Amino acid sequence: MVSSYEKEIKEAGANKLELTKKIDFSMMKYLWMANPLSGARKDSIPKFLRNVELLKNFSDNELRILAKYLHNRKFAEGEVVFRAGEIGIGFYFIFSGTIELSHDDLDSEVNSEKFLVLEEFSYFGELALLQEGNQRTATALARNKCELVGIFKPDLDNLIVRHPIIAAKLIQSISIALADRLYFLTNEASKMYKRIKQLEAK
Amino acid sequence: MILSNRKNITKIQLIFFISIIVLFCSLVLALPRISIPLSLAYILSLALTPIVNSLMALRISKTMSTVLIFVILAILIGWPLVKIIPMLSNESQNIQNIIPKIENYVILQFQYVREFVKLKTGHEIGDAYVYQGLTELQNWSSGIVVRIPNYLANLMEWIFLVPFFTFFIIRDSDSFKKTLLSFTPNMIFERFYYVIHVFNRQLGNYFFAKFVEAVIVGGIITTGLLLMDIKFAVILGFIAGLTNIVPYVGPFIGIIPAIVFGMLEYGMTSPTMGAILILYAVANVVDIFFVFPFLVSKIVNLHPMIVAVSVIVGSHYLGITGMVISIPVVAAIKLIITEIYNEIYTERSK
Numbered sequence: 001m002v003s004s005y006e007k008e009i010k011e012a013g014a015n016k017l018e019l020t021k022k023i024d025f026s027m028m029k030y031l032w033m034a035n036p037l038s039g040a041r042k043d044s045i046p047k048f049l050r051n052v053e054l055l056k057n058f059s060d061n062e063l064r065i066l067a068k069y070l071h072n073r074k075f076a077e078g079e080v081v082f083r084a085g086e087i088g089i090g091f092y093f094i095f096s097g098t099i100e101l102s103h104d105d106l107d108s109e110v111n112s113e114k115f116l117v118l119e120e121f122s123y124f125g126e127l128a129l130l131q132e133g134n135q136r137t138a139t140a141l142a143r144n145k146c147e148l149v150g151i152f153k154p155d156l157d158n159l160i161v162r163h164p165i166i167a168a169k170l171i172q173s174i175s176i177a178l179a180d181r182l183y184f185l186t187n188e189a190s191k192m193y194k195r196i197k198q199l200e201a202k
Numbered sequence: 203m204i205l206s207n208r209k210n211i212t213k214i215q216l217i218f219f220i221s222i223i224v225l226f227c228s229l230v231l232a233l234p235r236i237s238i239p240l241s242l243a244y245i246l247s248l249a250l251t252p253i254v255n256s257l258m259a260l261r262i263s264k265t266m267s268t269v270l271i272f273v274i275l276a277i278l279i280g281w282p283l284v285k286i287i288p289m290l291s292n293e294s295q296n297i298q299n300i301i302p303k304i305e306n307y308v309i310l311q312f313q314y315v316r317e318f319v320k321l322k323t324g325h326e327i328g329d330a331y332v333y334q335g336l337t338e339l340q341n342w343s344s345g346i347v348v349r350i351p352n353y354l355a356n357l358m359e360w361i362f363l364v365p366f367f368t369f370f371i372i373r374d375s376d377s378f379k380k381t382l383l384s385f386t387p388n389m390i391f392e393r394f395y396y397v398i399h400v401f402n403r404q405l406g407n408y409f410f411a412k413f414v415e416a417v418i419v420g421g422i423i424t425t426g427l428l429l430m431d432i433k434f435a436v437i438l439g440f441i442a443g444l445t446n447i448v449p450y451v452g453p454f455i456g457i458i459p460a461i462v463f464g465m466l467e468y469g470m471t472s473p474t475m476g477a478i479l480i481l482y483a484v485a486n487v488v489d490i491f492f493v494f495p496f497l498v499s500k501i502v503n504l505h506p507m508i509v510a511v512s513v514i515v516g517s518h519y520l521g522i523t524g525m526v527i528s529i530p531v532v533a534a535i536k537l538i539i540t541e542i543y544n545e546i547y548t549e550r551s552k
């Protein structure tokens with residue numbers, strides 16, 4: 001008897017013997033995963049959401065339910081997700097790829113000012129979920145091939161009616177993120193205000 | 203290659219998407235035998251979805267809540283049906299006696315008029331027209347009797363198809379929606395999703411409002427007729443409520459059976475007949491001045507002319523179902539046009 005499978009392969013190779021036939025677990029596992037009926041694809045979105053910082057207060061089961069209300073959207077390189085000034089209803093998580101946010105409308109590409117590049121597990125467009133008739137403040141562009149997972153206002157409406165707790169948690173998470181940003185912005189604004197006052201005094 | 207260019211792919215996606223929508227719409231118009239029960243099922247599903255939602259909030263799965271609602275509905279509709287069917291067959295036998303009654307009534311009236319004219323002018327009116335009319339009435343009624351199996355076959359088909367479709371529309375609405383949205387091109391995705399959401403909500407609100415309106419009108423008429431102790435009160439009230447769903451034309455259709463019945467039973471000039479007419483007028487006044495402005499018009503803000511035209515067009519293509527669904531469909535088309543208008547004229551032109 002040989003102590004390990006690797007040793008057996010080595011020895012068999014050296015002695016040019018035939019290998020003993022064994023169940024190939026890795027192949028079976030591969031075939032199982034590749035089976036179109038397996039839930040691998042369905043599981044991947046809750047797993048992805050687990051890694052999103054914003055959703056850290058969700059339980060696994062809540063993420064599984066939330067995933068049912070999300071939509072997968074694929075974007076080609078250079079495709080626009082939304083433009084500044086458009087009415088928006090969607091909030092996106094980046095499943096894969098890179099998204100570039102810029103201030104100006106893409107029609108005037110010369111002076112479009114990129115201010116943020118977002119990678120996997122980031123999110124953007126959260127204001128659209130909360131505001132009525134939200135106008136996008138920035139243009140989002142797929143820098144490379146992107147897969148986004150989006151939740152839209154109608155989905156949120158359904159979620160509120162059917163799973164109020166999950167909807168409340170989602171809105172709470174978004175509110176916390178927005179409150180943090182507002183706090184940061186208020187600080188920045190007061191700093192700027194002081195700076196202006198100082199400059200005016202000189 | 204055509205497909206290697208990204209812009210071409212976007213265009214092809216858009217064309218593919220639009221052609222699927224066009225194909226679906228033309229199938230609906232071309233196959234009324236399927237599309238009528240399908241639209242009825244859709245309307246029903248819109249009315250039932252809020253109940254499913256509240257059941258789901260109690261952590262009951264979607265399939266279970268749908269099954270639950272269907273079981274409850276089956277009991278609610280089935281139990282009275284068992285009670286009502288013997289009553290209905292009794293009443294319908296009475297209705298069979300109505301045609302000879304109409305005949306007698308017309309002949310009597312005609313003879314009276316003829317006597318009167320002869321007395322006053324000395325001329326005798328020919329009776330050929332009257333008898334011809336009566337024969338036509340008889341042919342028409344026997345024609346209906348001949349066509350009854352046909353109607354029944356349709357009705358049986360609907361009785362099975364409508365709940366069948368409704369069940370799956372409610373249970374699988376989310377996956378239908380997801381499939382439709384999955385091949386919606388990125389460039390119109392958010393807008394399209396928003397429009398179908400508002401469309402569904404508007405349609406749901408409209409039918410809910412119409413349902414309440416029908417219950418109020420039907421309730422007033424049924425109660426009034428019961429108080430006056432008139433036969434067929436429940437059936438007449440039910441017809442009035444049901445026909446009230448069709449705008450403008452509906453109330454007039456609803457009053458016809460009452461006029462025919464009242465005329466035969468009490469005579470055209472009797473006080474009871476007057477009371478019946480006043481009752482119908484009151485019910486419609488209540489509807490027009492109190493129910494409609496608060497419930498329906500807030501949901502569907504259409505010009506009366508557009509309403510009339512859409513009812514006619516609807517009845518032309520899909521019969522009574524067409525008359526019922528025409529208003530919300532036109533309201534939805536208006537919504538889509540407004541959305542496109544906003545896109546073209548306000549936002550992009552900034």
